[in-house]
Amino acid sequence: MINEFLKSRIEDAKTLVQELNETYEYVSILGNYVKTKKALITTVSSSIDELDNECGFVIKVYKDGHYSEYSCDDIRGLHAENVIDAITISTPFATSIPCLKENKHVESFAREDASSLRDEEIYQRLNAIKEYAHAKDPKVIQVGCVFMKRETSKIFVSTNKCLDQKYDWCNAMMQVVVRDGDNIKMNFTGEGEVDSQLVLDKIDADKDEVIDIALKLLNARPIEAGTYDIICDPAVAGLIAHEAFGHGVEMDMFVKERAKAVQYVGKRVASDVVNMYDGAASCVSAASYFFDDDGVEAGKTNIIKNGILQTGISDCLSAMELGTAPTGNGRRESYKRKVYTRMTNTFFDAGNDSVEDMIKSIKHGYYLCQSNNGMEDPKNWQIQCTAGYGIEIVDGKLTDHIVAPVVISGSVVDLLNSISMVSKDVHIFGMGMCGKGHKEWVFVSDGGPYLKGKAKLS
Amino acid sequence: MMNTEEIVQVLKNHSDLSDYEYTKVTKNASELFFVKKKMELNRVVNTDTVSIVVYKDVDDKRGSSMIAVTSADDADSLNSKITAAVKKAETALNPYYPLASNQTSLIKESANKESLNAIALKAAEAIDEANQSSESWLNATEIFVYVTRTEFLNSNDVHHVDTKLSVEFETIPTSSHNNEEFESYKYYRNNTFDKASIEQDIRDILHLVKQRSIARTIDTVNITKDTPVYMYGEMANLIVGNIMENTSYASHVTQSNHYDIDKPVSNTKFDMILKGQIEGAANARTFDNHGVVLKETEIIHDGINTNLFGDIQYGHYLNAKEITGSYPVAEIKAKNTVDALQPHLIIDHFSAPQLESASGYFGGEVRLARYFDGEKYIPLTGFSITGNIYEALQDVEFSSENTTTQKYQGPKYFIFKNLNIA
Numbered sequence: 001m002i003n004e005f006l007k008s009r010i011e012d013a014k015t016l017v018q019e020l021n022e023t024y025e026y027v028s029i030l031g032n033y034v035k036t037k038k039a040l041i042t043t044v045s046s047s048i049d050e051l052d053n054e055c056g057f058v059i060k061v062y063k064d065g066h067y068s069e070y071s072c073d074d075i076r077g078l079h080a081e082n083v084i085d086a087i088t089i090s091t092p093f094a095t096s097i098p099c100l101k102e103n104k105h106v107e108s109f110a111r112e113d114a115s116s117l118r119d120e121e122i123y124q125r126l127n128a129i130k131e132y133a134h135a136k137d138p139k140v141i142q143v144g145c146v147f148m149k150r151e152t153s154k155i156f157v158s159t160n161k162c163l164d165q166k167y168d169w170c171n172a173m174m175q176v177v178v179r180d181g182d183n184i185k186m187n188f189t190g191e192g193e194v195d196s197q198l199v200l201d202k203i204d205a206d207k208d209e210v211i212d213i214a215l216k217l218l219n220a221r222p223i224e225a226g227t228y229d230i231i232c233d234p235a236v237a238g239l240i241a242h243e244a245f246g247h248g249v250e251m252d253m254f255v256k257e258r259a260k261a262v263q264y265v266g267k268r269v270a271s272d273v274v275n276m277y278d279g280a281a282s283c284v285s286a287a288s289y290f291f292d293d294d295g296v297e298a299g300k301t302n303i304i305k306n307g308i309l310q311t312g313i314s315d316c317l318s319a320m321e322l323g324t325a326p327t328g329n330g331r332r333e334s335y336k337r338k339v340y341t342r343m344t345n346t347f348f349d350a351g352n353d354s355v356e357d358m359i360k361s362i363k364h365g366y367y368l369c370q371s372n373n374g375m376e377d378p379k380n381w382q383i384q385c386t387a388g389y390g391i392e393i394v395d396g397k398l399t400d401h402i403v404a405p406v407v408i409s410g411s412v413v414d415l416l417n418s419i420s421m422v423s424k425d426v427h428i429f430g431m432g433m434c435g436k437g438h439k440e441w442v443f444v445s446d447g448g449p450y451l452k453g454k455a456k457l458s
Numbered sequence: 459m460m461n462t463e464e465i466v467q468v469l470k471n472h473s474d475l476s477d478y479e480y481t482k483v484t485k486n487a488s489e490l491f492f493v494k495k496k497m498e499l500n501r502v503v504n505t506d507t508v509s510i511v512v513y514k515d516v517d518d519k520r521g522s523s524m525i526a527v528t529s530a531d532d533a534d535s536l537n538s539k540i541t542a543a544v545k546k547a548e549t550a551l552n553p554y555y556p557l558a559s560n561q562t563s564l565i566k567e568s569a570n571k572e573s574l575n576a577i578a579l580k581a582a583e584a585i586d587e588a589n590q591s592s593e594s595w596l597n598a599t600e601i602f603v604y605v606t607r608t609e610f611l612n613s614n615d616v617h618h619v620d621t622k623l624s625v626e627f628e629t630i631p632t633s634s635h636n637n638e639e640f641e642s643y644k645y646y647r648n649n650t651f652d653k654a655s656i657e658q659d660i661r662d663i664l665h666l667v668k669q670r671s672i673a674r675t676i677d678t679v680n681i682t683k684d685t686p687v688y689m690y691g692e693m694a695n696l697i698v699g700n701i702m703e704n705t706s707y708a709s710h711v712t713q714s715n716h717y718d719i720d721k722p723v724s725n726t727k728f729d730m731i732l733k734g735q736i737e738g739a740a741n742a743r744t745f746d747n748h749g750v751v752l753k754e755t756e757i758i759h760d761g762i763n764t765n766l767f768g769d770i771q772y773g774h775y776l777n778a779k780e781i782t783g784s785y786p787v788a789e790i791k792a793k794n795t796v797d798a799l800q801p802h803l804i805i806d807h808f809s810a811p812q813l814e815s816a817s818g819y820f821g822g823e824v825r826l827a828r829y830f831d832g833e834k835y836i837p838l839t840g841f842s843i844t845g846n847i848y849e850a851l852q853d854v855e856f857s858s859e860n861t862t863t864q865k866y867q868g869p870k871y872f873i874f875k876n877l878n879i880a
Contacts, residue, residue, distance in 0.1 A: 005528075041550070042712075046550035047524070048523055048547075049525070050523070050542065051509070051524060052525075052530070053526070055529055055530050066499060067500075068501070068502075069502070071501065071505060072504050073459055073504075073505050074529035089488075091497055091579065093495060096496060097496075119549050141712070142713065177712070177816060186814075186816040222878070225880030256493050256597055256630075338491065338501060375809045375810030377825070379632075380641070384823040405819055407812075409823040437628060438643070458842040458880050
């Protein structure tokens with residue numbers, strides 16, 4: 001069930017929409033209530049916080065060729081004239097944006113965590129992982145374990161719509177810092193699930209690998225820059241999907257003529273074996289809501305089909321300006337920020353190959369693991385993705401030689417066209433955050449199968 | 459929403475808690491969004507964000523838990539939240555540390571009398587006036603003007619108010635060459651409306667994006683490992699932040715520090731002084747998150763790490779004599795500087811500059827650089843530059859040209875050699 005406070009404001013929202021409709025051609029109100037429980041256990045400190053990260057509303061109106069918005073903490077007692085006074089400006093600049101049109105839609109949605117763990121249980125489980133890591137090797141100098149449960153409630157009220165939704169998402173993360181003299185290295189992992197018990201089970205199962213890799217990274221060297229055959233693990237594959245043709249097909253960029261992709265719809269942008277999706281309804285993960293911040297139902301968009309670019313993803317306004325259907329990708333960082341076209345769960349689809357065959361097929365290259373960060377370039381299709389580490393492959397076999405970190409850069413199209421093998425299993429990582437440019441952070445997931453390709457590494 | 463007095467009264471009535479900290483951030487903003495020269499949206503934000511940290515002492519240990527107060531709360535619901543927070547604090551205990559006390563109260567209310575909508579429109583007009591290049595243009599521009607009032611108080615009677623005006627914009631300059639368009643990115647932030655600096659920054663970025671459109675690949679110029687590499691802007695901020703991180707109490711408590719007291723950070727002589735206030739540095743503030751008033755602290759003198767700094771918890775764990783507080787900005791004083799007369803490479807725009815503190819890896823893919831061959835600048839693109847910051851800082855040089863960024867005041871360029879360029 002949605003948060004009681006939001007529920008109590010639905011009638012207020014309907015009244016305010018009606019009042020504002022006397023002045024504006026379009027009016028909508030989005031109400032957000034986001035509650036986060038965060039337990040943090042590190043080697044030197046610990047805390048359990050329960051924060052209502054968001055509790056507020058954004059009122060969106062349209063008149064005279066442009067939109068205005070008013071973000072506030074409550075709408076009870078707020079009258080149309082208060083909003084009008086605040087947002088009315090006399091602009092010397094041109095305004096000619098079209099007005100949103102909406103169909104009738106009234107519905108409630110919910111997806112909730114089935115487990116309800118007590119604070120003590122969460123603390124003990126995280127603390128046990130921390131103690132285990134320190135006991136395992138004296139080179140482990142710092143361990144950080146985090147559990148986060150985010151409960152999101154939203155209402156969307158406009159002339160034609162009255163929607164509400166509640167969805168939960170849990171994350172658990174583990175970070176290990178190891179030190180050998182002046183040599184300090186760090187490794188981490190994270191898991192995401194609707195169920196809090198399950199996410200803690202998963203992070204517990206990951207702990208040995210996280211520690212072992214951190215210790216191996218003490219012997220890592222920088223990679224010799226060059227172009228290599230690569231195998232990307234699902235995390236790195238997800239990062240590539242996100243940076244390459246996630247940001248590249250956000251259709252508010254089409255409206256601004258900032259995306260090269262607009263010229264390539266229906267054309268080849270990747271090899272035949274590449275298929276890619278985005279959508280809040282494409283899987284259950286970190287960005288799986290029921291309706292977006294424009295009040296549009298969640299979708300599943302097939303972005304690349306057999307190497308051919310099919311379509312982009314869009315918020316409501318961008319879709320209207322482009323004459324396409326909105327895909328349910330209109331998202332705000334919070335009620336205090338504007339809506340943009342944003343990715344949700346973005347991933348490459350499965351293929352028919354095995355990881356073993358991929359490794360065997362490489363004479364000299366690198367097996368790249370762990371997504372770190374990336375940056376898009378929708379205009380010029382350059383890409384930068386950083387993998388946490390790479391393992392050298394020589395004569396079809398993995399070696400003990402580790403390089404870290406590894407930066408993949410170059411042309412998006414060259415990289416995607418070089419993909420020659422795709423594994424059968426898809427893993428989605430529901431623990432990411434994504435910015436638009438350098439701000440507007442929203443929760444996203446990404447992932448995919450293992451991919452074999454060729455890339456410039458440094 | 460409950461006001462400060464009402465919330466504090468509820469806190470004072472709770473005998474089950476040991477201490478508390480209260481922070482209220484009031485944000486009033488006016489925002490304008492443009493696609494090319496057409497205004498798409500204007501926004502007004504009037505919000506309060508209230509957070510409380512509840513402390514509970516058990517024997518010689520101390521636990522803490524943070525809660526938020528929202529417009530959904532009244533005295534009853536806040537009471538329940540505090541009771542639950544005390545229980546959480548009892549569950550996650552840490553070695554004891556005191557809260558700030560005996561701090562001189564700093565109260566700074568807004569001096570701004572102009573409406574934020576009016577300032578936002580003036581910023582838009584300044585940007586528009588400078589956006590007159592025949593070779594480049596601004597594709598999308600977002601303007602944010604806001605006043606942030608931060609009120610802090612704790613159970614030791616520490617009380618501060620800081621109020622700041624911030625004028626920000628983000629814009630995407632674009633240029634074309636041979637029928638292909640190229641774009642760049644500019645983020646501007648200042649704590650005053652400064653028409654001249656807005657116009658200058660717009661003119662500079664419009665020039666740089668034109669350079670990107672005609673940039674060559676790096677193999678067309680004669681760059682060697684000895685070619686000095688000039689880094690500035692976002693990467694310089696990351697480097698300053700990394701030095702600060704390694705001289706913090708927290709890094710020493712967690713043993714993740716690369717620097718130690720009385721040991722060299724660099725063979726190059728320079729001083730670094732941490733401050734709360736630097737004119738024009740947008741991150742400046744008068745007190746830290748625990749209410750500690752920020753005075754000056756020199757952490758590096760002649761390249762040697764002379765002091766540590768940081769927040770009250772980790773300072774107490776290290777038995778620091780006078781806990782400095784966590785600083786937002788630094789001043790760098792270079793003892794020797796270099797004028798850019800010899801061939802060098804200026805990195806104008808990384809795709810996403812990276813600096814990984816644990817390993818020291820730094821660099822990234824370069825979207826625009828300019829190589830000075832001794833006579834002229836040649837724009838370059840499509841290569842990467844990487845290195846280890848702890849090694850690179852050993853022989854760092856500084857430019858004579860100075861700057862003030864969000865993070866520091868001092869030499870505009872950090873100059874490195876022996877980086878990997880590929």
